[in-house]
Amino acid sequence: MRWTRGIGEGLKLMIAAETPDNHIIQGADALTAWPDGVLSLVWDQAPVHLMGSFVARDLRASFNNGPTDSAFGWGGSVSGKVGVPFIAEKDFITFSVTYGEGIGSDLNDQPSDAVFDSAGIGLEAIPVFGWFASYQHWWSQQFNSTVVYGFLEADNREAQSPDSFKSSQYASGNFVWMPDERWLVGIEGLWGEREDKDGADGTDFRTQFTTRFSF
Template identity: 40%
Template sequence: MFLIFFSQSSFAQVYVEADQLLRLIESQQRQLEEQKTKIQRQKATLDALRQQAKELRQAIPEDPSLPPGPKYQHAETYPSELETEIAEAPTNWPGSIQVTGSEMQVKISGFAELDANYDTGAIVSPAEFITSAIVTSDRTAAEGEDGQTNVSVQVSRLEVETRAPWGGRKINTEMAVDFLRDFTSAEPVLQLREAYGQVSDILLGGSLLLGQDWSTFTNLTAAPNTLDYEGPNSMLSLRHPMVRWERVFLSTLSLRVALEAPDERIFEGAIEVSRWPDLVVAVISQTDHMNFQGSLVLRDLRGSGEPQSAVSDTGWGVNLSGVIHMPGRLARDFISYSYSFGSGYGGIVGDFPPDATYDINDNRLEAIPTLAWYLGYQHWWTPSLYTVATYGLVQQDNFNFQPEFAFRETQYSSINLTWTPSPQWLFGVEALYGTREDKDGAYGSVWRTQFTSRISF
């Protein structure tokens, strides 16, 4: 009897506990449904705010006071939710990624570019328009005398940059590669562009750069936006290893001093024998309406001639270059310019004329006087459509003992029409014309038409 009573009591308790559990489940189910409804309302509100922000962005007129460059101009370029979250992540370096467990930030960028061009004459630089590569005599069909078409992706680029704090200072690095190592072919061959590290506030209040970068003699800000990668023949375009110190003295004025590798010497009749690095000093002024750089390079030119003895001369060059923005209604337009002169600095110039020539009769090396300048103008037709017109000239004063085929003069002209339908996509067409003249009067000219499409990341 006791067992029967105990069993009935146990079953009753089980029923009570089960009923309480069911009530708890129903209560949690109701709470879950209420939260789901609340989330749906919040999502609808967020979508409405996004749509309102999108409409406001489209309604904002173009500000002519802003510096030129591609901007979000179209509704289809409005970022996705994931892009918005990344863009709004706390960082002082847009586009970078914070390395987990570290204070270092990493940024990966670059672009994939397709260049297609057609030449009307003989030139042996199919991917770049190097006017010194124009053939002046004994032209052949293999060199393009009858016309040739080339398609290349050599300009495509990959860059990796890092930034990290160090005891109140900053350590930056950059590594960049492209596929332009062999300019005589349209085939992509990997080459190192930049590879350097830079530490801020490390010496006399200035930063220190060690590695490979553009020569301090170069002003990249003044480079015209040509579709052809090479740009004007007179652009200073050397990259090599260096140690460079830079200090900002005022908000608009800075000084750079560098010792750069004694490479890329181009001698006629002598073999380069490197000895002392190049010394380069540059003063840079930057304001909202203009950029200016004045730079000086001193070079020890040393080579071995026919008697197998070392002979040398001093090379030097001065460059004045910059950008001037137009006033008023043309505020987005600007002029790019560069003017260089000196002797023995040809290896830094984009057309690579010789630095010096060897006189076998007197067993001496003579630095060659060189003049190089260009002028470019960029005009914006619409916020996403612009034209760049550029002219450049390189001249050398030849010595009597130089060979008859020695470099004398090249001229470069280009004009393009470029469209940027989105910040990541650029494409356009460009017409280029170049000439080369040698010491003996031999002459060559080439017209090139180029189509370019570049998608950046």
């Protein structure tokens, strides 16, 4: 459920309540019933589009049907799309920076929101920090490329298992041909790395071919 109101030229306020069923609790069953609360402020004045957001979450869980414990989750994010017509008319940069505690499940790699420590500390929200930036360049009216880099890190709690998510990073680049405004053909390479709490890590590379036709 979302309420939106314009509060000035190119400026609008959004307030939302979102379902909490995506919460990820490590070591216990998630029991959250209250919706996540989201407050966003959007500024849109070409060639700049910016959004600042804040989320508040009620994290609740129980271990083996025992007493329920709770923790407060929160996070802030700034994202945007900025045109760079001084480089090329259609080129633009996108970016996002996010920090918070108990919001991991809202991010692409979905680290845990919280961990349940049955030894006595109870439910602990896990801090996370992530960002990404991309640049799209149009070589001509039919050809364009986008390069992206992203990074995400969790500040692991003592109670988390050794194989818990610690950090990830990825980089990608593509080349896209649009023979018609409704038809797209492209190829992309993507490299990624993950590291766990115990220091174990691994990398992978993927090549992807895509085509899309819009009716």
